[in-house]
Amino acid sequence: xxxxxxxxxxxxxxxxxxxxxxxxxxxxxxxxxxxxxxxxxxxxxxxxxxxxxxxxxxxxxxxxxxxxxxxxxxxxxxxxxxxxxxxxxxxxxxxxxxxxxxxxxxxxxxxxxxxxxxxxxxxxxxxxxxxxxxxxxxxxxxxxxxxxxxxxxxxxxxxxxxxxxxxxxxxxxxxxxxxxxxxxxxxxxxxxxxxxxxxxxxxxxxxxxxxxxxxxxxxxxxxxxxxxxxxxxxxxxxxxxxxxxx
Amino acid sequence: xxxxxxxxxxxxxxxxxxxxxxxxxxxxxxxxxxxxxxxxxxxxxxxxxxxxxxxxxxxxxxxxxxxxxxxxxxxxxxxxxxxxxxxxxxxxxxxxxxx
Numbered sequence: 001x002x003x004x005x006x007x008x009x010x011x012x013x014x015x016x017x018x019x020x021x022x023x024x025x026x027x028x029x030x031x032x033x034x035x036x037x038x039x040x041x042x043x044x045x046x047x048x049x050x051x052x053x054x055x056x057x058x059x060x061x062x063x064x065x066x067x068x069x070x071x072x073x074x075x076x077x078x079x080x081x082x083x084x085x086x087x088x089x090x091x092x093x094x095x096x097x098x099x100x101x102x103x104x105x106x107x108x109x110x111x112x113x114x115x116x117x118x119x120x121x122x123x124x125x126x127x128x129x130x131x132x133x134x135x136x137x138x139x140x141x142x143x144x145x146x147x148x149x150x151x152x153x154x155x156x157x158x159x160x161x162x163x164x165x166x167x168x169x170x171x172x173x174x175x176x177x178x179x180x181x182x183x184x185x186x187x188x189x190x191x192x193x194x195x196x197x198x199x200x201x202x203x204x205x206x207x208x209x210x211x212x213x214x215x216x217x218x219x220x221x222x223x224x225x226x227x228x229x230x231x232x233x234x235x236x237x238x239x240x241x242x243x244x245x246x
Numbered sequence: 247x248x249x250x251x252x253x254x255x256x257x258x259x260x261x262x263x264x265x266x267x268x269x270x271x272x273x274x275x276x277x278x279x280x281x282x283x284x285x286x287x288x289x290x291x292x293x294x295x296x297x298x299x300x301x302x303x304x305x306x307x308x309x310x311x312x313x314x315x316x317x318x319x320x321x322x323x324x325x326x327x328x329x330x331x332x333x334x335x336x337x338x339x340x341x342x343x344x345x
Contacts, residue, residue, distance in 0.1 A: 033326040040330070054252055061260035066291065070298045071259060078251040085258045087294065092266040094291045099270025106271065118267045182338025185313055188299045189333030192321035198292050211293040215300035231297030236286050239293070243285035 016148045023152020026132075030124050034157055035164045040186045041068060042168020043175055048075040055169035060162045064122060066194060067091040068165075069187060074225045083225060090232050098126045105133045105145035117147060120154025123197075128153050206242055211235030309344040313337035 014022070038059070045055050050072075059068060067088040074084055098121060106114050129150040137144035199205060215231025222230075279287065302314050317333035324332070 036327055036330060050252070051248070053248060054256070057248070057253075058256045058259065061256060062263050064263045066295065067259065067263060070294065071255075073298050078249065079255045081251065081255045081258065084255055085262055087298075088259045089262045089266065090290055090294045092263045093287060095263070095266035096270035096274060097287050099267060099272075100274030101270075103271045103274070114271065115268060118271060119264060121267050182313070182334040182336070182341065184310065185302070185317055185333035185337040186330055188302045188314060189317045189321065189330045190326065191295045191299045192318055193324075193326045193329050195292055195295055196321050204288070205292065207289040208292045208296045211297045212300050212303065215297035216304045219301045220304055227300060228294070228297045231300055232290075232294045235293030235297070236290060239285045239289035240282050243282040 019146050019148035020152040023128075023146075023149040023154075024156045025152075026128055026149070027124065027153040027156040030157060031160045034124075034160050037065060037190055038161050038164030039168040039171070040183065040190070041065070041072060042165040042170075043172035044168075044183075044187070045072050045075070045165070046169045046172030048072055049077040050075065050169065052166065052169045056162050056166045059165040060158075062088070063119070063158060063161065064088075064092050064095075065161070069190065070228070073187060074228060076225075080225065083229065087228055087232070095121065098123075102126065102130060102145075105130070105143075108143045108145075109147060113147065117151060117154075120151065120158060122154070122157065124157055125150060125154040207235040207239040210238040307341075309340035310337060312344075313340050 041059070042055050045058075046052070050058070058071070062068060070087050070091050071079075071084045074080065074087060099118065102121070109117075129145065132149055133145040136142075136146065195208070211231040211234060214234040215227045218230040219227035302310065305311055305314075313333065313336040316336045317329065320329045320332040
């Protein structure tokens with residue numbers, strides 16, 4: 001935190017390159033979390049029958065880890081297109097809120113810069129850039145939102161994500177059945193940590209419980225991968241119904 | 247060569263994801279969501295993630311279930327990397343021990 005405040009002092013005089021580098025430096029520690037996740041995703045994707053070309057194509061064009069983990073989990077050969085696209089939308093629907101929260105900070109930028117920049121918006125880059133913009137605003141540095149800082153954080157994570165998922169896909173087949181070594185719990189572990197990050201209290205998490213119970217029941221009694229859609233939709237219905245007393 | 251169905255799935259995934267990224271900026275920047283719509287959007291990612299891993303909670307393999315509980319406990323206090331390592335290690339170990 002102190003290094004942040006110190007480095008903030010001279011951001012007003014820094015050029016594009018300096019701000020970009022500040023973004024790269026801020027996101028570098030995140031790579032410790034990103035790289036292992038990406039390796040596991042790539043390895044799992046390879047085991048589900050995706051090629052070393054398919055994996056970077058997906059992770060490089062989609063660039064949204066949560067939805068990719070979900071897609072791989074549901075992946076069959078050939079894939080169930082509608083189900084996977086629908087689940088991708090559900091997992092990534094949070095981007096709608098994130099974009100809306102970022103919008104007031106982007107008013108000084110033309111749309112031709114905003115549209116490509118938003119491609120890089122993921123949980124990490126969004127959280128870091130928003131926090132950075134609020135700090136800069138509090139210190140009277142304008143514009144509060146630093147586009148090169150944001151692009152620096154985003155590109156750093158993007159390159160690592162695509163590179164390590166590809167590496168995972170290349171190493172995956174050599175690793176044999178990763179499930180046998182306990183890798184079957186890698187996904188639940190990743191998802192549980194992501195959920196912990198979204199946790200704001202038991203009250204807000206009640207729809208999750210509905211999703212868990214419905215998904216588990218549908219999984220036990222209905223063949224196929226419908227449990228994801230059934231669990232997700234019943235959780236959303238619960239969120240809608242429970243919102244009254246929120 | 248890339249299978250056409252795989253390519254179609256990836257292209258549609260990428261398109262849908264990009265739409266969610268620009269959609270909030272385009273549609274919601276001058277608007278406020280109602281409390282119900284807000285609650286649904288806020289709950290959505292968690293509902294999906296937990297639905298995807300729901301089968302792990304109803305496995306009939308006691309070793310996997312115990313490993314899941316250990317992982318759940320780890321996830322409440324540790325960061326991504328140690329939690330994943332603990333999950334993998336406990337599952338691998340318990341599967342070996344409990345057969």
